[in-house]
Amino acid sequence: MDVVVVGSINLDLMVGVDRLPAVGETVLGEAIARLPGGKGFNQAVAAARSGAQVRFCGGVGDDGDGAFLRSHLRAAGLDDRMLGVDSSLPTGLAHITVLPDSGNAIIVSQGANGSLTARDAAAAVKGAGVVLAQLEVPADAVEAALSAGRAAGAVTVLNAAPTTAFRPSLLAHVDILVVNESEARDLGGLDHLVAAGPRTVVMTLGEKGAVWRSEGDSGQVAAFPIEAVDTTGAGDAFCGALVASLAQGHDIAQALRRASAAGAITAQHLGAQVEQLSLEAIERMLGA
Template sequence: MHGYDLLVVGSANADLVVGVDRRPAAGETVLGSDLAIHPGGKGANQAAAAARLGARTTLLARVGDDAYGRLLAQAQRTAGAETAGLLEGKDAPTGVALITVDSAGDNSIVVAQGANARLTPDDVAGARPLFEAAAVVSLQLEIPLETVAAAARTAAETSARVVLNPSPPAPLPEDVLALCDPLVVNEHEARRMLDQHAHDPGRHTPGGAQDGAASAEPQEPEEWATALLGIGPRSVVVTLGAEGALVAGPDGMTRVPSPRVEAVDTTGAGDAFTGALAMRLGRGDTLEQAVRYAVRVGSYTVTRAGAQESYPSAAELEKAVTAEATAR
């Protein structure tokens, strides 16, 4: 019996959001809405999503000794996550995402990494008891790559399953890719990872063929998944937005459709999907079972505004599933 279904290692940001009629051109000032401040960051989002669903969850992240850090810690506690791994320091402020959203719903984001950039392999080593207690470790790339690698390797040493979402996309060490079970990507991330791999002449496929000799660029999700499996991960999940997700592994590929919903806001939906997927794997689901659950969580999330505040509890999700079945 593990102490945690899920340990998330990643970023924690305060999201500062302003609505504008249009984004300013260079040198221009525009007036916006009142400033809204929300808890965010891919790591914090995933941990909050899993905890709200009832998972035993904790987050390893760094925040500053400031109001935003306290906001993020309280948001984790409110969601039901433990904060034993939330490290506070005076050497850097809490990470902040500056977000403008125009009248068409398009956004522009600038991230000041702050304390996220100070999460180190030494922090991972110091948190080893959390890894030893976790069934699954979930990672993203909004923290230093060396820290991601240290976390993946520590997870392997402690027999925890590794779930990794390469966002924002960056080349991963081959031994880290080989631990991913699954690698979770959307269309953009799949294309970027394959392009990065193909243009790195020092890398080779597990079978020994150099990636520079790859054939035509994959165009379909099944082709992306096949190509991604070829660069090393044990399994791959490709998220397809309103179309659901594709599961790919040693036993073949399966498309998992998404319930039809009216989307209001897609902010943080990918994090909710990954958090739900990881926690269900931690509960003992097969990968396909976990993806089927995560697709429902993601589809529910987009029907409400915001990121963490849109994430469902287990009871809310069950109510939505029951309503859907009754409507058929």
């Protein structure tokens, strides 16, 4: 298996608003969209659409939302043998408000994502070339997956979001840490993170691209100029394409350029799992 993604899977409820409401205020929104999501699922789909074979490890509830997500997971071509179904918890849910400037605000109810065990996460990464995790599932499961992956010789990648679930012991098992500017500040800054253990730290900069740092080496990747429609899934597409590119043998600079292209393609369309993202679309953008 090229890539194993250990992470969250949610139903995304998206609504467009002119502005966010103040406390105690109600604002009217535009038509609602019901879409598959969750950082883990988004990144797994992006990796698959970027050309990798992908196994997904996570959990859904035994409900209609879970069935909806399972069907989308299979349609995306993901290996779902490590997707658990929990009858005691609902499927995870994310409420996403999209602003006119394409920014967003998100509230997530964890639901069955919280049922993922360390044992299942460690078992899921067997045979992986690259292991990718985030922090929307239990930290014990994340640490077990990264530790088992590293021990088996896989490249381990952690997208440290949300930072409220971060614990420093994770970094001992991480080859590549991916954060945005806000997350980097929350975790002590880029210099601190480089010194804390990961072999490489990648910091995404939105429309300014991304930078990467490792001991004795660094680089920057420019963003592709686009008219953004919805940036909700751009970061997840970036992470998914990054690990797919690493699995395909690209070095970090090449992989980040391809990841930046995937994020740009995704940001031009509504939703986090856009059908327009493909290996061919990435190649076209790189050649433009």
